[in-house]
Amino acid sequence: MKIALIGYGKMGKAIDAIATAKGHDVILRIDHDSLYLLEKEHLGQADVAIEFTTPETAFHNIQKCFEANVPVVSGTTGWLDQLPEIKAQCEKGHHAFLHATNFSIGVNIFFEVNKKLATLMASQPQYNVWMEEIHHTQKKDAPSGTAITLAEQLLAAVDRKKGWVNEDTQQADMLSIISKRIDPAPGTHTIHYASPIDDITITHTAHSREGFAAGAVVAAEWLKGKAGVFTMRDVLNL
Numbered sequence: 110m111k112i113a114l115i116g117y118g119k120m121g122k123a124i125d126a127i128a129t130a131k132g133h134d135v136i137l138r139i140d141h142d143s144l145y146l147l148e149k150e151h152l153g154q155a156d157v158a159i160e161f162t163t164p165e166t167a168f169h170n171i172q173k174c175f176e177a178n179v180p181v182v183s184g185t186t187g188w189l190d191q192l193p194e195i196k197a198q199c200e201k202g203h204h205a206f207l208h209a210t211n212f213s214i215g216v217n218i219f220f221e222v223n224k225k226l227a228t229l230m231a232s233q234p235q236y237n238v239w240m241e242e243i244h245h246t247q248k249k250d251a252p253s254g255t256a257i258t259l260a261e262q263l264l265a266a267v268d269r270k271k272g273w274v275n276e277d278t279q280q281a282d283m284l285s286i287i288s289k290r291i292d293p294a295p296g297t298h299t300i301h302y303a304s305p306i307d308d309i310t311i312t313h314t315a316h317s318r319e320g321f322a323a324g325a326v327v328a329a330e331w332l333k334g335k336a337g338v339f340t341m342r343d344v345l346n347l
């Protein structure tokens with residue numbers, strides 16, 4: 110499979126290593142200083158593009174893939190207010206787009222555990238709940254995209270929380286998401302339920318970026334030849 114990598118930072122490089130080891134041909138490595146490659150003439154030669162850049166650039170990069178009619182897998186976080194618009198453009202143009210706030214298999218299983226635990230906790234108001242995420246200091250967005258996905262899942266089940274805030278709030282009806290930036294943490298997410306009698310805590314800890322990168326390559330293999338808007342749940346059949 111011919112792959113165009115859009116963004117050649119920590120994730121772009123990790124994906125390059127895994128895709129190449131699997132026998133794929135990485136034909137483009139597009140970074141800040143090679144944006145001229147983000148045109149149909151070059152992008153159009155790829156079977157699929159994998160986009161991991163910045164919150165400010167993801168929307169434009171994905172549009173460029175649509176213009177070149179190249180299926181695009183994106184893992185960039187921090188731009189999710191624009192996600193409905195890009196999904197609409199994808200549907201309208203019959204393109205292919207797959208976004209996930211986290212591509213690791215472990216986190217996608219963790220998402221399912223989070224939903225189940227939140228459903229069980231919905232009728233147990235003695236438990237207060239809050240969330241913590243820890244990432245490296247170069248991370249641009251807070252809270253992490255994964256933490257937002259976890260929070261949205263939790264809020265859909267637990268009525269006593271009306272929304273989330275990115276601070277340690279004392280407001281009983283708001284879910285605290287506490288963000289910590291500590292090197293070299295690749296990504297740790299914890300959900301705490303605490304009562305006067307006992308606590309339940311679930312944690313996912315990434316030991317490296319390998320899980321994110323491997324999942325993105327699997328998603329790209331899966332997306333090739335398809336049209337529509339997809340997530341990692343479709344890839345993993347969850």
Ligand SMILES: NC(=O)C1=CN([C@@H]2O[C@H](COP(=O)(O)OP(=O)(O)OC[C@H]3O[C@@H](n4cnc5c(N)ncnc54)[C@H](OP(=O)(O)O)[C@@H]3O)[C@@H](O)[C@H]2O)C=CC1
Pocket residue numbers: 115116117118119120121139140141142144161162163164166170183184185186187209210211212213250254321
């Ligand atoms: N969904 C998931 O599983 C995961 C998602 N992420 C997310 O992926 C994104 C990237 O993470 P990471 O690789 O760690 O970040 P890095 O900062 O290491 O890499 C981002 C790269 O994108 C480049 N870039 C900036 N603007 C453009 C542009 N317009 N076109 C192409 N490339 C550009 C940057 O270049 P320069 O430095 O020159 O500006 C940099 O090399 C983040 O949003 C992060 O949250 C991260 C891990 C897993």
Ligand SMILES: O=C(O)C1=N[C@H](C(=O)O)C[C@H](O)C1
Pocket residue numbers: 186210211244248249252253254255256295296297321
């Ligand atoms: O920026 C990162 O590094 C990560 N970003 C994603 C997120 O915002 O959730 C996924 C992972 O946690 C690593």
